[in-house]
Amino acid sequence: MKSKKYFVLIIDDHPLITEAYITALDYYSKHNETVDFSIKTANDCDSGRLLIKRALKSEEHKYIVFLDIKLPPSRDGEILSGEDLGLLIRDLLPNPRIIVSTTFNDNFRVHNILKNINPEGLLIKNDITPLELLETIRIVINDPPYYSKTVLKLLRDQVVNDFILDNYDRKILYELSIGTRMKDLPNILPLSIASIEKRKRNLKSMFNVKKLDDRQLIVSAREKGFI
Amino acid sequence: MVRFCGNPPKTAGSPLSPSKNDSVATWIRASKNDSYALQERKQFLIKAYHIVKASQIDTVQTRKLTTIAYQNLKLGDTTLFKNRTNEALALATRINDSFAMGDAHWNYASYYTNRAIYDSAYQHFDTANKYFDKSGYVYESANMQYGMAFIKGRFKDYSGSEVLTFMAIKKFKQIEDYKSLYSCYDHLGQLQNDIYEYDKALYYYDRASEYLEEFDNNQTQFQASLNNIGITYLKKEEYSRALQNFNTLLENDRLKLDNKDSYARALDNRAYCKLLMKDTLHIAKQLNEALHIRDSLDDKSGILISKIHLVRYYTYAQDSVKAIAVAKEANRLAEEIRNSRDYLESLSILANLDPKNSAVYLKRHIDYSDSLQIIERKIQNKFTRIAFETDEYIQETERLEGQKVWISIISSVVMLVIALLFLIWRQKVRHSLLLFENEQQQVNEQIYLISLKQQEKLENEKIKERNRISEELHDGVLGKLFGTRMNLGFLAIEGDKKTLKQHQLYIDELQTIEKEIRDVSHELSDNFDNSQINFLIIINEVLETNSKLGDFKFELNPDESIDWIQVNQIIKINLYRILQEALQNIIKHAQAKNVIISFDTDESKIIMKIKDDGVGFDCKKKRKGIGMKNMTSRIKKLKGVFTVLSEPTKGTLLTIQIPI
Numbered sequence: 003m004k005s006k007k008y009f010v011l012i013i014d015d016h017p018l019i020t021e022a023y024i025t026a027l028d029y030y031s032k033h034n035e036t037v038d039f040s041i042k043t044a045n046d047c048d049s050g051r052l053l054i055k056r057a058l059k060s061e062e063h064k065y066i067v068f069l070d071i072k073l074p075p076s077r078d079g080e081i082l083s084g085e086d087l088g089l090l091i092r093d094l095l096p097n098p099r100i101i102v103s104t105t106f107n108d109n110f111r112v113h114n115i116l117k118n119i120n121p122e123g124l125l126i127k128n129d130i131t132p133l134e135l136l137e138t139i140r141i142v143i144n145d146p147p148y149y150s151k152t153v154l155k156l157l158r159d160q161v162v163n164d165f166i167l168d169n170y171d172r173k174i175l176y177e178l179s180i181g182t183r184m185k186d187l188p189n190i191l192p193l194s195i196a197s198i199e200k201r202k203r204n205l206k207s208m209f210n211v212k213k214l215d216d217r218q219l220i221v222s223a224r225e226k227g228f229i
Numbered sequence: 230m231v232r233f234c235g236n237p238p239k240t241a242g243s244p245l246s247p248s249k250n251d252s253v254a255t256w257i258r259a260s261k262n263d264s265y266a267l268q269e270r271k272q273f274l275i276k277a278y279h280i281v282k283a284s285q286i287d288t289v290q291t292r293k294l295t296t297i298a299y300q301n302l303k304l305g306d307t308t309l310f311k312n313r314t315n316e317a318l319a320l321a322t323r324i325n326d327s328f329a330m331g332d333a334h335w336n337y338a339s340y341y342t343n344r345a346i347y348d349s350a351y352q353h354f355d356t357a358n359k360y361f362d363k364s365g366y367v368y369e370s371a372n373m374q375y376g377m378a379f380i381k382g383r384f385k386d387y388s389g390s391e392v393l394t395f396m397a398i399k400k401f402k403q404i405e406d407y408k409s410l411y412s413c414y415d416h417l418g419q420l421q422n423d424i425y426e427y428d429k430a431l432y433y434y435d436r437a438s439e440y441l442e443e444f445d446n447n448q449t450q451f452q453a454s455l456n457n458i459g460i461t462y463l464k465k466e467e468y469s470r471a472l473q474n475f476n477t478l479l480e481n482d483r484l485k486l487d488n489k490d491s492y493a494r495a496l497d498n499r500a501y502c503k504l505l506m507k508d509t510l511h512i513a514k515q516l517n518e519a520l521h522i523r524d525s526l527d528d529k530s531g532i533l534i535s536k537i538h539l540v541r542y543y544t545y546a547q548d549s550v551k552a553i554a555v556a557k558e559a560n561r562l563a564e565e566i567r568n569s570r571d572y573l574e575s576l577s578i579l580a581n582l583d584p585k586n587s588a589v590y591l592k593r594h595i596d597y598s599d600s601l602q603i604i605e606r607k608i609q610n611k612f613t614r615i616a617f618e619t620d621e622y623i624q625e626t627e628r629l630e631g632q633k634v635w636i637s638i639i640s641s642v643v644m645l646v647i648a649l650l651f652l653i654w655r656q657k658v659r660h661s662l663l664l665f666e667n668e669q670q671q672v673n674e675q676i677y678l679i680s681l682k683q684q685e686k687l688e689n690e691k692i693k694e695r696n697r698i699s700e701e702l703h704d705g706v707l708g709k710l711f712g713t714r715m716n717l718g719f720l721a722i723e724g725d726k727k728t729l730k731q732h733q734l735y736i737d738e739l740q741t742i743e744k745e746i747r748d749v750s751h752e753l754s755d756n757f758d759n760s761q762i763n764f765l766i767i768i769n770e771v772l773e774t775n776s777k778l779g780d781f782k783f784e785l786n787p788d789e790s791i792d793w794i795q796v797n798q799i800i801k802i803n804l805y806r807i808l809q810e811a812l813q814n815i816i817k818h819a820q821a822k823n824v825i826i827s828f829d830t831d832e833s834k835i836i837m838k839i840k841d842d843g844v845g846f847d848c849k850k851k852r853k854g855i856g857m858k859n860m861t862s863r864i865k866k867l868k869g870v871f872t873v874l875s876e877p878t879k880g881t882l883l884t885i886q887i888p889i
Contacts, residue, residue, distance in 0.1 A: 018712025025719040072704045105707045107747065127711040128743045131736070132718030180754060181692050185792050199790045 006036060006064065008143070009057055012043045013050040013087060014070040014103070019127075020045070023068050026135045037143065039066075047076040050087050058094055065098040066142065067091055071106055071115065088119035099142045103127055109156050110176040110229045116153075117169075122146035124153050163226045167205075172228055174201055179220045179229050253277045253293050260300050267304060274300055278313065288329065291320045295332040302340055310340065331360030331369060338376060345567075348611050351380045355619045368409075371400030375413060384608045387420050394420070407443035411450055414440065418457060427465040434458045452478060452491045459498055468506045475499035493522035493531060501538045504545060512542055533562045533571050540578055553582045569601050678798045699753035702746050710746070714739040764793040764801050771809060772826065779816035781841070786827040791835065800887050803863045804837055810856045811839045811883055819843025819881060834869075834888045842880040848873060860885075 012023050020043050027039045042057070044050040050073065057065065069091070071084035081087055084102065091098050101123035102115055115124060123142045129150035130138070141148040149157070167175075173191055182190065187198050202219070206212075209222040223229050256277035260270040277297050281290050298313030314336045321329030334357035341350035358373035378393035394413050401409045414437035421430035438454050441447050459474030478484065478495040485492045497519035500512045516539050523531035536559040543552035556578045563572035573594055580590035714736055722732050765787050772783045793801065808826065815821050821843030829836040853861070857873075860883075864871040867887045875881040 014708075016708040016712050018709055018716060020712075022712050022715030022719065025716060029719055070708075072708075105703050105711070105747065108751070127707065128740065128747055130715075131740065132715055135715065181696075183794065185794055195792065196790050203789055 007038045007040060008064045008066050010039045010041045010066045010068070011050075011053050011057060012041060012068040013045075013053065013073065013084065014043075014068065015045045015073055016070075017045070019070070019103075022132075022135075026132065026139060030136055030139050034140075046074040047081040047083070047087060050084075051076060051081055051090065054087070054091055054094055063096060065091075065095045066139075067095075067098055067100045069100055069102050069119075069121070071102060071104040071111070085115065085118060088115075088121065092119065099123070099146060101125065101138060101142055101148075103130075107152050108176075108229055109159075109224070110172050110179075112153055112156055113160075113172065113228075123148040125150045126152040128152075159226060160228075167228055171201055171205060174198060175205065175220065175223045175229050178202075178216060179224065253280050253297075256280070257293070257296055257300060260304070271301075271304055271306060271309075274304070274309075286320060286324065288324065288326045291317055291324060291326055291329040292332065294320065295329055295336060298333070299336050299339070302336065302343075307340070310336070314340075327360045327364040328366055328369075331357040331364075331366065331373075333357075334360065335369070335373065338373070342376070342380075347380045347383065348608060348615070351377055351612055352615045352619075354380070355615055356622075359619060359623055367400050367404050368406060371397040371404075371406075371409065374400070375409070375416070378413075378416060381609075381612060382416065382420050382423070384605050384612070385423070386609045386612065387424055389609075389612065390420055391417065407440045408450075411437050411440040411444075411447075411454075415450075415454065415457065418461070422457075422461055422464065425464075427461050430461045431458065431465075434461065449488065449491070452484070452488065452495070456491070456494055456498065459502070463498070463502055463505065466505075468502055471502045472499065472506065475502055489522050490526055490528060490531070493519040493526070493528070493535075496522075497531075497535050497538055501541065504538070504542055507545075509542075509545070513546075516542055529562065529566045530568060530571075533559055533566065533568060536562065537571060537574060537578070540575075540582075544578070544582065549582055553579065556582060569597070573598055573601075674799065674802055677802070681798060695753045699750040702750040702753070707743055707746055707750070710739060710743050714743070764796075764805075767805065768808065768826070771805070771812065772824075775809075775812040775816060776824070779812070779821070781815070781821045781824050783824045783826065786825065788827075788829045791828055791830045796835065796889060800835065800867060800889065803867055804835070804885070804887065807860050807863055807885060808837070808839065810860050814854070814856045815839075815841050815843060815881075819845070821880065830889075834886050837885045837887075839883040839885075840880065845875040845877050845879050845881050847877055848875055 010027060012020050014020050014023070024041055024043075027041060031037050031039055042053055044053040069084045069088055073084050073087070075082045081090070084104070088100055088102065091100060100119060100121040102119060102121040103123075103125040104111070104115070105127045106112065106115075107126045107128065112124070112126075115121065123138050123146065125135075125138060125148075129152050134150070138148045138150075170191060170193060174187065177187060177190060178184075184195065184198065184202075187193070188195050191198065193201070202216075205223070206219050209219055209226070211218045211222055220229065256273045259265065260273040260277070262270070265273070274297055277293070281293050281297065284290050294313060294317040298310050298317055301307075301313055302310040314333050317329060317336075318333040321327075321333060334353045338350045338353035338357060341347070341353060354373045354376040358370050358377070361370035361373060374393045374397040378390045378397060381387075381393060382390035394417055398410060398413045401413060414433050418430045418433035418437060421427070421433060434454060434457055438451075438458075441450055441454060455474050455478045459471045459478070462468070462471035462474065465471075475495050475498050479492075479499060484495070496515055500515040500519065503509070504512050516535060520532060520535035520539065523535055536555050540552050540556045540559060543549070543555060556575055560572065560575035560579060563569075563575050576590050576594040576597070580587045580594065583590065717732075717736050717739070722729060724732075765785070768787075769785055772785060776783045812824075815824060819841050821841035823842050825838070825840045827836075827838045827840075829838070861871055864885055864887070869885060869887040871886075872884045873881065874884070
């Protein structure tokens, strides 16, 4: 049986984490002789992008990418986070297996990651244990996707609540939850203040929250898994 | 010849007739009662005086004092009289009672007339007259003029006397005082007699007798009138008519008993008249009888006249020794009683009777009549001077009074100005106080604004810092912990089962720690912009408190699109205050059940509407209360528009538009 060779890119700014991934991969290939990994690492957006571009030149076709979301942005300002890198990977690499591993566990970000990158594996760092990491590798190689527990819970919540929230609604809720002011929202979203107000009113009635209570709106949205 | 003309009788008691219970009046009345001994009567007056002194000083008491003084004079107590009158005059001057002042001067005039010090008497009459005339006491004023006329007549200022008498007559006619009118006309008759205008004199005597009919108890005056007319005819040399008058007088049988004085006069005059008619029958006897009666009455001027008549008789009878002797007696008597007219007559008679000494008598006659003329002229001058001085005095008084008026006008104007200035000053102070309060309020609001901004900044910084910590925990610490945990997990640890289990436990514990840190991080970043809704929350609070106070339900409809953060704090504060005022009004007056507050906006302005379903009011009639004024001034300051719509029973709608 010919061993399959995977080209693995680990993009994470924590050397400890990178090391853990490598250990896990080594451990996995030791126990699965048919799988072989060629590992390259990067620790910021710039080196990540470079890595992706270099990988493209190689002959390899099977890519596994461990991608952190929170990364030092690229110096030219084009790549701001792992999310951008993820998009780049999807664009450039043929059929990559992306495992997004993040400490973000808020619903909005997770939702966005799912929507934008649609990774083969989505791990919330706190969820996983070494065993789970090995399991992730196995599933991503053999039968993606793999979502860690928090992600699954989020998806479940959303299915249960049949609110129809578009991206803007989510963004508004998210921004409000992190303390962004209403007056600053038009700078963040391509919407006028009036339409943002209108959306907010709709959200409040949707979540059955009193008119004046923005806080309650956020709490409610969070409960229901939108943030 | 006899003149019947006395001083004007002074009536005791002022026009302010004292009541019967008045003890002062009682004592004064008692003092007039001649059934008491003189000493007792004086004592009464002293008692009256003490009562007056003990009581409060006013017009009534001052006038009583002059009455007491006059009563003292009548009882012959001149020292007390002077003291009392001085006192009364001082009091009257102090309380400015012109009647009492006139009365006091009248007292002096009576006193000096009694003493035959006519110039002083005249002066006091004049002054008294000015006072009485000024304050409208007609009777008193007329009496004073009569008194002056009498004195002037005495000093041969006939025309002056006449003028004064006529002035008095005019006044007496006004008050229909017939007795006084009689006296006046009688006096006029005397004056005409003195200037040998007998027909005129008779005319006046006639008029006098006409008035005589008008009053009772006129016997004395009636007799005097008949006598005077008789004498006038006598002078006119119409002896039979004169005789007729004297006879009429003597026909009255009671005369001899009732009025000896009058009887003697009539008897004497009739005898003299007969003598002039050259009827000497019983004349000597009658003349002597009259002289005896007069002697017994000690009527010195009567005696003098009788004696002169006797001299005429003896001359006629050519008994020159007797004539000269009686004439000398008459001359002495005339000198004694200072009857200048009879003195001169006696001198000329003596000159005729006593050819030896004729030159001496004539010289004496000439000297005396010259000196008499000089005295008369002097006194006449003095009267003129007195009149002039009194006029001057009156003018001076008027001038002073005018000055007083001016002073009072000026002082009241000054007072007014001062009061005005004071008012203005107080207004100013109040105004500046208000301004100060206003400023204070503005400063307070500014301070409040500044502190709000400061707080906002602080809040922002806090949020930033929290976010930074949160991020640090999340990205740094969490990542490292995660990495460590994973690596620990992959570390092939050898040992017994228990050790391995323990190892796994610690790794799991690490995971729990991670989770906790992540939660902390989330909580830290769970920021929420509170200031965004602060304003509406505050408004809500105000509404809640006031709705409990005013027992009404409220509804708050804010336009969500208003970005309250963007709205100027000053506008917000003022909107808040205006709402407070409006709610105060609603609680106080409206008795509303429901209140609706709405905030709207259109690009350029914020519109606050406050609507209630209370009693409302008529916008046109109702004066603005302080609450409304405050609202108006606040809105004006913000260049806003304020409209009030209200009708009785239909509630009120306040619309406030503030530009942003």
